[in-house]
Amino acid sequence: xxxxxxxxxxxxxxxxxxxxxxxxxxxxxxxxxxxxxxxxxxxxxxxxxxxxxxxxxxxxxxxxxxxxxxxxxxxxxxxxxxxxxxxxxxxxxxxxxxxxxxxxxxxxxxxxxxxxxxxxxxxxxxxxxxxxxxxxxxxxxxxxxxxxxxxxxxxxxxxxxxxxxxxxxxxxxxxxxxxxxxxxxxxxxxxxxxxxxxxxxxxxxxxxxxxxxxxxxxxxxxxxxxxxxxxxxxxxxxxxxxxxxxxxxxxxxxxxxxxxxxxxxxxxxxxxxxxxxxxxxxxxxxxxxxxxxxxxxxxxxxxxxxxxxxxxxxxxxxxxxxxxxxxxxxxxxxxxxxxxxxxxxxxxxxxxxxxxxxxxxxxxxxxxxxxxxxxxxxxxxxxxxxxxxxxxxxxxxxxxxxxxxxxxxxxxxxxxxxxxxxxxxxxxxxxxxxxxxxxxxxxxxxxxxxxxxxxxxxxxxxxxxxxxxxxxxxxxxxxxxxxxxxxxxxxxxxxxxxxx
Amino acid sequence: xxxxxxxxxxxxxxxxxxxxxxxxxxxxxxxxxxxxxxxxxxxxxxxxxxxxxxxxxxxxxxxxxxxxxxxxxxxxxxxxxxxxxxxxxxxxxxxxxx
Numbered sequence: 001x002x003x004x005x006x007x008x009x010x011x012x013x014x015x016x017x018x019x020x021x022x023x024x025x026x027x028x029x030x031x032x033x034x035x036x037x038x039x040x041x042x043x044x045x046x047x048x049x050x051x052x053x054x055x056x057x058x059x060x061x062x063x064x065x066x067x068x069x070x071x072x073x074x075x076x077x078x079x080x081x082x083x084x085x086x087x088x089x090x091x092x093x094x095x096x097x098x099x100x101x102x103x104x105x106x107x108x109x110x111x112x113x114x115x116x117x118x119x120x121x122x123x124x125x126x127x128x129x130x131x132x133x134x135x136x137x138x139x140x141x142x143x144x145x146x147x148x149x150x151x152x153x154x155x156x157x158x159x160x161x162x163x164x165x166x167x168x169x170x171x172x173x174x175x176x177x178x179x180x181x182x183x184x185x186x187x188x189x190x191x192x193x194x195x196x197x198x199x200x201x202x203x204x205x206x207x208x209x210x211x212x213x214x215x216x217x218x219x220x221x222x223x224x225x226x227x228x229x230x231x232x233x234x235x236x237x238x239x240x241x242x243x244x245x246x247x248x249x250x251x252x253x254x255x256x257x258x259x260x261x262x263x264x265x266x267x268x269x270x271x272x273x274x275x276x277x278x279x280x281x282x283x284x285x286x287x288x289x290x291x292x293x294x295x296x297x298x299x300x301x302x303x304x305x306x307x308x309x310x311x312x313x314x315x316x317x318x319x320x321x322x323x324x325x326x327x328x329x330x331x332x333x334x335x336x337x338x339x340x341x342x343x344x345x346x347x348x349x350x351x352x353x354x355x356x357x358x359x360x361x362x363x364x365x366x367x368x369x370x371x372x373x374x375x376x377x378x379x380x381x382x383x384x385x386x387x388x389x390x391x392x393x394x395x396x397x398x399x400x401x402x403x404x405x406x407x408x409x410x411x412x413x414x415x416x417x418x419x420x421x422x423x424x425x426x427x428x429x430x431x432x433x434x435x436x437x438x439x440x441x442x443x444x445x446x447x448x449x450x451x452x453x454x455x456x457x458x459x460x461x462x463x464x465x466x467x468x469x470x471x472x473x474x475x476x477x478x479x480x481x482x483x484x485x486x487x488x489x490x491x492x493x494x495x496x497x498x499x500x
Numbered sequence: 501x502x503x504x505x506x507x508x509x510x511x512x513x514x515x516x517x518x519x520x521x522x523x524x525x526x527x528x529x530x531x532x533x534x535x536x537x538x539x540x541x542x543x544x545x546x547x548x549x550x551x552x553x554x555x556x557x558x559x560x561x562x563x564x565x566x567x568x569x570x571x572x573x574x575x576x577x578x579x580x581x582x583x584x585x586x587x588x589x590x591x592x593x594x595x596x597x598x
Contacts, residue, residue, distance in 0.1 A: 103576035196556045210555045239562045240555070309541035320516060327517065329591055331580035337592050346592040348519035360518055365532060367512045368504065381542045383552035388545060390553060422531055423538055439556020465556070 002029035009075045009169040009223040016074030019063050023056035023074030027118050030076045034120065034167045037499035042142050043152075043162035045081050046089050047121035052076065059116045071226050071250075073116030078162035078171040081122035082129055083214070084203040085109055088119075092205050093127040093137035093155075096332045096354025106203025107235045108172060108214050115230045120168055123158030127356045128323065129179055129207045131155050132428035135419050136358045143415070144187060146455055146494050150412040153183025153428075159217045160187040164491055170227050171217040176207050177311055178408075178432025180215050181444035185407035185458025188446040188490045190224045190475070191217045193432075195465045196439030197242035200235035208318035209240075211311075211436040219491060221445065221476040225253035228468070244466060252469035256476035259293030263474070264400035268304040269431045269460075275410045277450025281457040282406045285447045285478060289404070292477055299399060301392035306385050307434040312426060313369045313382035314437075320366030323359070327351065361422060390438040397464045402474050405431050407444040407458030435462055443471040445478060446490045456490060504532045 004012065004026055015021040031049055038044055059074040079085065082092050084102035086109075091097045105113070112119060126136035134142040134157025142157040144150040145165035152161040156173035160183030163171050173180035175193035184191030192215045199214045206212060216227035232246040265286065270279065290296050328334035328350030329343075336349035355363070369378040396403055408428055418424045435442040444458040459478070463470040483489065506525040509532065513520045520528065574587045583590035 100580045103572055103579050236562070236564055240557060240559070242557065303545055306541050306545050309539040312535065312539050313542060324517075328582055330589055332582070334582035337583070339592075341592055342596065343592040343594045344517060345519075347517045348514075351517055352519040352521075355518065360513075360520065361528065361531060361535075363516050363518065364509060364512045364528065365535060367516045368508070368532070368536075371512075377543070378539070380552055381547060382539075383554060384547035384550040385542050385545055387550050387553040388547070390556070423534055426538075437556075 002032065004029040005033045005166040007169070008220055009072060009218060010226060012075050012169060013072050016059060017063060017069045023059040023118060024053060026074055027052045027056035027076055027120070030120055030168055037165055037497045038167060040143060040148055040497055040499055041145055041161050041165045041167070042140060043078065043123055043158045043165065043167055044121045045091060045093070045124050045139055045158065048088055048119060051088065052118050052120050055113070055116070056118045059118070062116070070115035070230065072170070072230055074118060075170060076118045076120045076168050077112065078121060078123040078159055078168040079109065079119050080125055080156050080159050080171070080173050082125060082174055082205045083109055083172065084205070085122065088122060090122065091139070092129070093125045093139060094354065094356070094359070095138045096326050096350070098138070098333060100332050104203065107200035107237055108231045109203065111231050117170070117230065123156070123162055123171060125158055126155035127359050128205070128319070129155040129174060129176055130319070130358050130362055132178070132182055132425055133418070134158060135415060136356055138356055141415055144412045145497060146188065146412065149414055150455070151186065151415055153186040153412070155179040156183045156217070160184055160189055160191065163187070163217050163219055164189045164494065165497060169219060170223060172214060172231070173217050174204060174212055174214045175436065176211045177315065177436050178429040180217060181432050181442055181458070181460060182408045182428055184217060184444040186412040186456060188456035188494065189217060189219055190221055190443065190445055191215065192224055192228060192443045192468070192471060193435065193441060194228060194232060194468055195242070195441045197240050198246065198441070198466070198468060199232050200238045200241050202235055202237035206322045208315045209322060210318060211315065219489060221472055221479050222253045225249040225472045242466065247466060247469035249469050249472045252472040253476045255473050256480055258289065258474055258477045261294040261402070261474070262400040263289055263294050263296045264299040264396055264403045265296060266304070266403050266405045267298050267300045268302070269405035273409055274406055275450060277452045278406045278410060278457050281448045281450065282459065285459050288478060288481055292481065297400060299396045299403065301396060301434070303385060303388035303392050304434050307389055307437055308426060308430050310382040310385035310389070311433045311437060313378050314386065316362040316366030317369045317379045318366070320363045320370065323363060326354065328354070358422070386437050389434050393438045393440060402470050403462040405460045407431060407460040411450050411453055411455035411457060431460055440465055441468040441471055443475050445475045447478070447482065448490070449493065504529055504536055
């Protein structure tokens with residue numbers, strides 16, 4: 001297997017732009033890796049071999065012509081299958097969209113193409129991004145490269161697994177309640193959910209429009225920052241896009257200096273319910289942060305214990321509305337249209353056949369929460385709790401520069417373990433959900449392996465809105481110390497995949 | 501807060517246009533009942549003087565310049581449709597026979 005697959009994105013971009021290695025060679029090395037190991041990992045739903053080689057060749061032509069290249073030109077990437085791609089299938093992990101080929105690109109995809117990033121294919125996900133394990137994909141689960149019997153997180157498990165199995169140095173995820181950060185945590189990779197409105201949602205199939213945000217996944221902080229800088233920025237096609245300069249995340253990742261910063265530990269996100277090895281690695285990183293000259297204090301966010309409950313009312317409510325468009329009329333599959341049935345019957349049969357059980361559960365839950373007579377007690381009350389969560393964050397950020405917590409309460413669990421217990425599954429996102437509720441940026445960074453199971457643990461870093469650069473500064477400072485301690489990247493400790 | 505019965509699930513499924521088989525209604529009712537019990541925790545906080553928040557950023561209407569732009573062609577718009585006739589989406593009948 002080519003050494004190119006183990007190189008960082010920034011390094012690959014340098015090799016391509018200097019002409020030392022061609023973008024086609026880089027793309028081919030990753031396509032070969034996918035061919036060798038994706039049978040075991042199943043990170044990809046669709047591999048676009050031809051498209052990847054064509055866009056790589058276009059980068060090589062620019063190198064030859066001496067044209068100026070973007071920071072990630074020629075670097076391969078896996079794209080979560082929830083972003084619309086012109087001419088490439090987009091399924092959202094659902095039967096109802098099996099075979100659908102969008103006629104346009106999401107803004108994030110347009111930006112990637114313009115930057116010469118080589119899209120290798122579409123990555124697996126929980127159906128319509130509902131889940132924390134990628135087991136709810138209609139096309140079968142993705143496996144965690146650290147232990148193929150375990151989940152890679154979700155909903156963006158394909159994106160985290162393709163990065164951590166060296167199938168791609170970069171991936172795009174989307175994060176509604178933790179779907180970038182929790183997969184990063186359980187696979188030993190880095191993932192960032194940018195500030196809500198920081199990255200365009202145009203062309204991303206909506207789960208919960210007030211919570212969804214696309215973001216970068218990579219194997220280190222600098223690569224994550226480079227990808228963030230490529231996809232972020234104002235987009236007139238998204239009414240919630242923030243019209244302000246993108247924070248300089250790349251400079252922050254290079255600064256990596258937290259001396260004098262104030263870091264808050266969120267009291268409510270830790271302790272009971274968190275695995276022992278997650279807690280011990282978290283405590284070590286607190287000591288590390290202090291040793292780098294930052295002051296660490298505990299802060300309390302008293303409404304956070306109700307965040308999970310509020311989220312599981314707001315998300316299903318928005319999702320039940322957003323997913324109404326999948327009715328087998330304008331796109332996707334249609335079932336039962338034999339000429340004898342009414343449009344309602346055909347829609348009902350189409351949706352029953354096209355949606356998996358978790359999607360049906362959440363649509364029914366959302367329909368209930370929005371019903372006359374229940375609206376105030378459920379959806380209305382959840383929106384008030386959302387205000388309290390935001391107020392807790394505002395009060396915390398009046399005292400500290402960033403907040404930290406474990407990203408997820410446990411390391412990767414076994415495939416099948418929580419599949420029939422939706423409530424147990426929902427608890428995976430207990431630490432990540434409050435961040436989406438307030439629209440803040442959050443990062444997950446690997447901080448070691450839990451001693452009891454030798455599986456990766458993630459640290460969550462949270463910053464105020466539009467202060468995404470702080471995540472990268474803090475993350476890079478911690479990463480530098482940990483790399484020195486480990487003698488190399490954490491993914492070097494992962495077992496070799498048999499296909500390799 | 502109230503629990504959720506099989507009949508409730510059947511009613512909600514009709515509203516949501518999902519034809520859930522009768523033998524699965526009980527399973528969904530049981531799971532949804534457990535979820536509703538858990539999310540009832542939203543009532544544990546005092547929100548008497550708290551305003552509801554629908555969105556993390558202030559929502560104001562965004563206008564674009566009123567300039568004609570490129571949009572999808574009919575062929576593109578229909579490219580993913582399950583049934584097409586005469587450059588239009590073909591749909592099942594929308595009126596009852598009577």
